[in-house]
Amino acid sequence: MAVELLTEDLDFTPACEQALLEIFARYDKDGDGALNDSELQAFAKFTNGKAFSETELNDIREYLKCTEENWLLREGFLQMYSLQTASGDVEETWKDLKQHGYDDELKLKCPAGANGTGDKPADTN
Secondary structure, three states, rough: OOOEEOOOOOEEEEHHHHHHHHHHHHHHEEEEEEOOOHHHHHHHHHHHHOOOOOOHHHHHHHHHOOOOOEEEEHHHHHHHHHHHHHHHHHHHHHHHHOOOOOOOOOEEEEEEEOOOOOOOOOOOO
């Protein structure tokens, strides 16, 4: 049985938050604490098999914490997963975690990135 992702208060467990922040860091190639469009699309392509649509990008920019340049902040990344998980789509969050190499105990077994090597994703420009 898999470990819980959320506490009773619908906050991430420490292990889940740590895993999500590690995934975020893989795609934050420049280390500025935000995913620019290229970094965000690399995340989407690896995680979902396709880039975010323009509508999805606009929703991210409008409803999640972003920089003035509309880059998704670390807090916005957690917010995105919080909304998904707390709304009852725990299986989708688990799918994403496993896609990035995490097991049912939230242990990183096989680091995976957009380039399939476990390294940070390749530049998509």
